Amino acid sequence: MDSKILLQRLRDGVPLGRKEKISMVLRLAFPSMLAQISYVINEYIDAAMVGALGASATAAVGLVMTSLWLLGGLSVAAVSGFSAPLAIEIGAKDERRARELFFEALVVVSSIAVVLGCIGALLYKTIPAALGGKAELLPDASAYLLISSIFLPAMALDYLCAASLQCLGDMKTPSVISSLTCVFDICFNFILIYEPRVYDVFGVKIPVFGFGMGVRGAALGTGLAYLASASWLFFAAVRKGSSLRFRKGEGYKIRKSDLLKAVRISVPVAVENVLVQGAQVVSTRIISPGGTLQIAANSIAVTAEGLCYMPGFGVRDSAAALVGQSIGAGRTKEAVSFGKLTVALGMLIQGGFGVVMYLMAPEIASLLTPDQQVVALAARCMRVVAFAEPLYAAAIVGAGVFRGAEDTLVPSLLDFCSLWAVRIPLALYLASLWGVVGFWTAMSLELYVRGGIFLARLFSGR
Numbered sequence: 001m002d003s004k005i006l007l008q009r010l011r012d013g014v015p016l017g018r019k020e021k022i023s024m025v026l027r028l029a030f031p032s033m034l035a036q037i038s039y040v041i042n043e044y045i046d047a048a049m050v051g052a053l054g055a056s057a058t059a060a061v062g063l064v065m066t067s068l069w070l071l072g073g074l075s076v077a078a079v080s081g082f083s084a085p086l087a088i089e090i091g092a093k094d095e096r097r098a099r100e101l102f103f104e105a106l107v108v109v110s111s112i113a114v115v116l117g118c119i120g121a122l123l124y125k126t127i128p129a130a131l132g133g134k135a136e137l138l139p140d141a142s143a144y145l146l147i148s149s150i151f152l153p154a155m156a157l158d159y160l161c162a163a164s165l166q167c168l169g170d171m172k173t174p175s176v177i178s179s180l181t182c183v184f185d186i187c188f189n190f191i192l193i194y195e196p197r198v199y200d201v202f203g204v205k206i207p208v209f210g211f212g213m214g215v216r217g218a219a220l221g222t223g224l225a226y227l228a229s230a231s232w233l234f235f236a237a238v239r240k241g242s243s244l245r246f247r248k249g250e251g252y253k254i255r256k257s258d259l260l261k262a263v264r265i266s267v268p269v270a271v272e273n274v275l276v277q278g279a280q281v282v283s284t285r286i287i288s289p290g291g292t293l294q295i296a297a298n299s300i301a302v303t304a305e306g307l308c309y310m311p312g313f314g315v316r317d318s319a320a321a322l323v324g325q326s327i328g329a330g331r332t333k334e335a336v337s338f339g340k341l342t343v344a345l346g347m348l349i350q351g352g353f354g355v356v357m358y359l360m361a362p363e364i365a366s367l368l369t370p371d372q373q374v375v376a377l378a379a380r381c382m383r384v385v386a387f388a389e390p391l392y393a394a395a396i397v398g399a400g401v402f403r404g405a406e407d408t409l410v411p412s413l414l415d416f417c418s419l420w421a422v423r424i425p426l427a428l429y430l431a432s433l434w435g436v437v438g439f440w441t442a443m444s445l446e447l448y449v450r451g452g453i454f455l456a457r458l459f460s461g462r
Helices: 003-011 018-051 056-093 095-121 126-130 138-150 152-167 173-192 215-236 257-292 292-328 334-358 361-368 372-386 387-403 409-434 436-461
Strands: 197-201 203-210
Touching: 003 257, 018 056, 018 173, 018 215, 018 292, 018 334, 056 095, 056 126, 056 138, 056 152, 056 215, 056 372, 095 152, 095 215, 095 257, 095 361, 126 138, 126 173, 126 203, 126 436, 138 152, 138 215, 152 173, 152 215, 173 215, 173 334, 215 387, 257 292, 257 436, 292 334, 292 372, 292 387, 292 436, 334 361, 334 372, 334 387, 334 436, 361 372, 361 436, 372 436, 387 409, 409 436
Parallel strands: none
Antiparallel strands: 197 203
16 A cells, blocks of 8 residues: 555544554655665765775865764754654644745754854864864865855755655655765766866777866765755655645744744754764764874774664654654554554664674775775774664664654753763773774764663653
8 A cells, every 4th residue: 555545544543553554664764765875875975986085085074074964963953843843734634834834944944054054164174173183184174074064055955855755754755866866976076076087988088077176076066966956855845736835825934833842842952963963073083193094994984884874764754754643643552653663673674784784894895995904994893883783773763753752852861871971981991992993892882872771761651
């Protein structure tokens, strides 16, 4: 049965059997997982194309990537303040309120993203130096941060429109567009990163134009790809026949009550992102004294691990939509049931990807850099964290379940305690003994703790 029909049955109060629930979870999760895997492929493309420039280029990007995650995470938090209420209104079949929330989200999220982009652009030289980057890394790292910050509003719009479509139960469109974004990224990077060159194809000399921008070209290429994707997703969200298509005469405006509700939901998520990504920034500072090799290996391992946990984020999106629509339809028991099903699915899938990463760690790392020293060190890090992937999935998908129920404060506090009371102290100690491998050991131990905490909250019934 089609997922849209199943969602309509959920909103109409029709009883759903276990097989139907599993079918609904899988049908909604699969396209979203493909979209997230496409995002990982996008990261792989960037890493591989930058890695071809050498370990220093990889290290330069890795030095500022956590800071970009911090800025981007705040934009994601703003989106969450509107996406959960949007899913609930759709579940309650109030399309006009859904359109009002979408309009408010566009205005508020775009404004916040512009401010965050300006902050990144103003501090583009200060941040890499403060993170302990070596002098030879600073020019490329600063340029990458500056260009990426300029495109932050496009990234925020991309995420908002994708999340809004997912709230409607449309997982397919964001998945397809995300896949095509990878093609845009390859094309832009291919032209922007490398110098002009000539390829020999079956004896035929084919000249290829290039701007030779190096690391700067990678940032610009990714930014342009996000701009194209965001534009496409926006028009998909407001296309003819969509519940989110604006109607004449409805008089959209920013409501104080909606803003207050969005603040109540998004502030804990924003604080969580600051704490989580802040911990990542601190982690970069812990690793950076180890030099270019360790920074590059950490960057490659972080990118490679995305193959495992991004499918978990795909399941998280479907969990938030299903739980939100269940609550909007007044079906609390179904919300609990969907929460447990999605967490179980996420753990199973992410655990499977963890096995693949453990077995193929050197081969995966080799796709991202030709430097064999970096490959060997990154592979060790990847194998350390592989065993923690199922419990990491419990935390990722569990967060989606709670956000769908507009429960964001306690999960944010749980993240804070786990990261800052477990990961950072352990990382400081173990990194001093074993370098970047020690840091990844500390991170893995913390993921066990965090996953266990989220599972305990999920099954507590609160």
